[in-house]
Amino acid sequence: MLNRQIHLVSRPQGLPEENNFKLFETHMPKPEEGQVLVQCLYLSVDPAMRGMMRDIKSYVPPYQLNEVLTGEVIGRVSESKHSNFAPGDFVVGRLGWEDYSVCNGENLRKIDPNPAPITTHLGTLGVPGLTAYFGLLDIGKPQPDETVVVSGAAGAVGMVVGQIAKLKGCRVVGIAGSDKKTQYLINELGFDTAINYKTTENVKSTLKEACPNGVDVYFDNVGGDITDSVIKLINQEARIVLCGQIALYNLEKRDVGPRLFPVILTKRAMIKGFIIHDYEARYQEAITQLSEWIGQGKILYNENIVNGLESAPNAFKGLFKGENLGKQLVKIAD
Incomplete structure (x- = not known):
């Protein structure tokens, strides 16, 4: 053979x-x-x-x-x-x-x-679900009534992040690249609202309307211009979970964008990158909880x-x- x-x-x-x-x-x-x-x-x-x-x-x-x-x-x-x-x-x-x-x-x-x-x-029970679980809960630490923004929200990681944030009592705003995706996030997964960044004329102003109380947790899957817009809206002691930078992966030259550290400094915000394999010893904890949520119909995929x-x-x-x-x-x- x-x-x-x-x-x-x-x-x-x-x-x-x-x-x-x-x-x-x-x-x-x-x-x-x-x-x-x-x-x-x-x-x-x-x-x-x-x-x-x-x-x-x-x-x-x-x-x-x-x-x-x-x-x-x-x-x-x-x-x-x-x-x-x-x-x-x-x-x-x-x-x-x-x-x-x-x-x-x-x-x-x-x-x-x-x-x-x-x-x-x-x-959901593999690397994407584990990434969403530990990234949001261990680094993002969402609290009830906080606003959580998720970029790449219609991807395998992003859609789990948003649903866990809803389970924690947060207002959830997703960012995705088509009307089909944004409608899925809102109508099927229960996001409070979602933004199609490809058709929105001004992402920052649309985000500001979607997040009237600012941004407490940003789960970043894409980087680039979208992240620049979100970070300008963060609240005091916001948490930024740096998971992926898909907007930059195919660039041949180093990307240059706004200098965001002054915002991080004045807002006393925390930004942390992570690799899911760092949590390998705790995988079963996440699999058990995610399996329970799937079985209860609280997390869809x-x-x-x-x-x-x-x-x-x-x-x-x-x-x-x-x-x-x-x-x-x-x-x-x-």
Whole structure:
């Protein structure tokens, strides 16, 4: 049997293009002692992968050229020579963009396919949901009647952030890139209001109308001009959760914008970046609580699923064009 893989064959300049990726066929891998063979079922497509395509030092090593890409994957154990895993186990972990992966079990965990669809372990019960949970509650610390603004609010992280903030009694304002998305945030997820930044003539003035009492917590998924506008509206002792900067990921030159530190200083605000892996020891806490909220219907989610391993590069490109509503996934096998 052959094993298909997606390789990164050149580093993107600006927006990723089809020719940066290539589909290869290789021999089926065989597990050795202490390893498992996993059939990959779903791939997670994440904006943070764009930073790993640059040949620069970061909090994780960059992707190497002409090697299989890796990301969060849900799979099923096909063969096991590891005492903790058995054939048929559903698992999630960082694996290759390929039909089958061999791994030694590190950072691979079993998942229960029954309480919720297994795909939620790449979305609301996976890295995006955990990111929303710890970023908002540990750093943002929302209080009842405060105003929480979420950029990238219709993405997998942003929509969970907004719903948790509502559960904490906050006024929630979402920022997204289409009327379809803003209506979904308001009508389906219960956001108090949402702004389409692509059609709004003046984002700052529209934000000011949406936040008559200022901004207490800003969950930043995008950076750029939107963040410049939000920070000018922050209240005393506001908390800014720096989660992502998707507006800047494809820039080839360093971005230059307003100097915002005077506002941070005079408002005595706190701004903190974080990486979700810092919270690994507490993952189960978040999964338990998020599972409870999903079961109670207090947190809803949306998934955008495309079929076929060969579709993964285009699905990745679509993230930067705002094509996804909720979590972007690629289905490889049933």
